[in-house]
Amino acid sequence: MRLILVSNRLPFTITQSNEKTELRHSIGGLATGLNAFTQHLKKSENMEIMWVGWPGADIQDDTVYQELINYACHPVLIPEKLMERFYTGFCNQTLWPLFHYMPSYASYYDDDWQAYETVNQLFSNALCEVIKPGDVVWVHDYHLLLLPNLIRHQFPHLPIGFFLHISFPSFEIFQFLPKRCRDDILYGMLGADLIGFHTHEYSQHFLKATLRSLGYEQHLGLVSAQNRFIKIDTYPMGIDFNYIQDRLKNEEVITEKAKLLADIKNSKIILSVDRLDYTKGIFNRLTAYQLFLENNPQWLGKVVLIAIVAPSREEIDQYRLMKKEINELIGYINGKFGNTHWTPILYQYKVFSLDQLIALYSISDVALITPLRDGMNLIAKEYLATKIDKKGVLILSETAGAAKELVNAIIINPNCVLEIANALKQALEMNEYEQTKRLTMMQYLLKRYDLIHWGTKFINDLFTVREEKIRHSEKSLNKEMIDKIISKYNVAEKRLILLDYDGTLTPLMKQPQLAAPSVEILQILSALSKDKKNKIVIISGRDKNTLEKWLGHLNIILVAEHSAWLKENSHWQLTYHFNCGWKKDILSILEIYKDRLPGSFIEEKDFSIVWHYRNANEIDGEQVARELIDYLITLTATEDIKVMTGKKIIEIKNARMGKNFAVNQLMATISANFILAIGDDISDEDMFISLPHNAFSIKVGMEMTRAKFNVRLQNDVISLLQSINRKSVI
Structure with a gap:
């Protein structure tokens, strides 16, 4: 098997010097981060690895091209001007600020969006050249959000994974994008079988965006879209913990440590390492350090901040201005507090190798990691991994993805400089016992959930999702199973x-009152109920008066409002005493939305309320419904109320009302050795999940279901019941 990794950049970069073209290993970035995982797959899993990505420049030399191929890298060639529009434009001036909650830094130009579409298509074309049967494709990061769906169109059955290495914003931020862009981005990502995010928060933001923008609901992280099922899950990326600890024994790292310690004598060391970026909170961090020195004069001359800033995107105006402001602030702090014997901030504006960083991590007493927003932040994890002696303190922003795991760090709000300044004092004065206790717990997590664990779990889950899809495709009810x-x-x-009734025995109607049973349905139910071996149950969300009017004359059991009412032996009985104190408030909300959406209407039952929008304009109806669902779920989160969606309806009911309650009650009193259950919407999933293993359960429609089988149409149910009735007579 072969795994094709797809990212904006290849693990090799083309460089040109003295009219000579060379191929060099990329420093940092995704390719470097994934190195340990890919090496593990090659050695332990005997898996072939191929990279597809941009090589950093045009390839003029056939020798260089061949060298890339020899390294199992397939280059995507992108013209320079197009790359500028794509990378500097849409990726870094539109997506990057928005996904990091900084819309004021974002700009949008149609030409940039078109470049983004074009480059994603170029990647798709490149993949079409190399994909073979048995391959697995794993697409990475925000540069290629459209790519999974482009590949899916060409390879419908190909296993495709996608992982986003930055945060995914809340819908309120995401909708700053033009609707066409955000819809295409969501459709693009949904081309994957498995979509991964660093944190649960990002996963939920994505699911909410698919609901609000596209109308796709989720069940336990599974989204049904385009006749496919997509799993959305959380995979916090780890580091190569053992490798970092092993490098501490390397001669180069030991030498580097000695040099650093010789230069910095008798001072506590605070380390700040970042790429030049407005999301990293560098200015706030420096201001907080200034405040710390002002508030704690006893630390003057006894502490030094090593500030490492790696050059990045200096062609963008905001970055050039930021660099100027950082330089000026560092100069001001050093001038105000420093003297000939002590410089408060040692500033380096350059790229450091991993060995140099490991040396710096290991000698630093405090790591100051305070991004305003960060998808994960692996620097925090790398710092902790170097602390073999269990001495050191991590100060970490609560808005970094890593904070969800590293709860034993000192967690701060990166926008509050006083909070950061106080955290510096706490960190520098923390006793060794407390440092050891915190570091031990965090290192345990980092070692257990390392980079290899992260990548292996993602790939294993991708295979599991594909297997589930294959099993689902085999669930279509065929003649052989009907005969069985x-x-x-x-x-x-x-x-x-x-x-079930609506959508199962009768077609879904625009007006609920028009769904009366046909003569054919009544004849089938009557014939089946006359067999003394049969107990026929209509289990519906309908109110009891309607079921009584339409079906009350038959010798069958009726269950209304999902389980609230049950009629057996000619008498209706209440199954549970439900609290309906919530109905008045919910009704007032639904009235507002009914007035907003012409064609929608409210159906009030004894213990539930349904908002119908089947007769409304389709586009407006879906949009208003998504907003209402989101509002109701948030509003009722702490109440004993359940918000359910169905076919063009939203139903609000007591949480204890569900078809599973009625099914369990019926099975307790009826010792059946043949059980058949058929339904068409999400409320029927409660029924399916309650059935014993030997029961036959059928879902109308080809959606993901707990039922054992699917039929495509409501008419298939009628045909099946007719066949059962005829066979039983024969």
């Missing part, structure tokens, strides 16, 4: 047949 159902039916002594 009829055969089991014929030999059974006691049968329980559970049938």
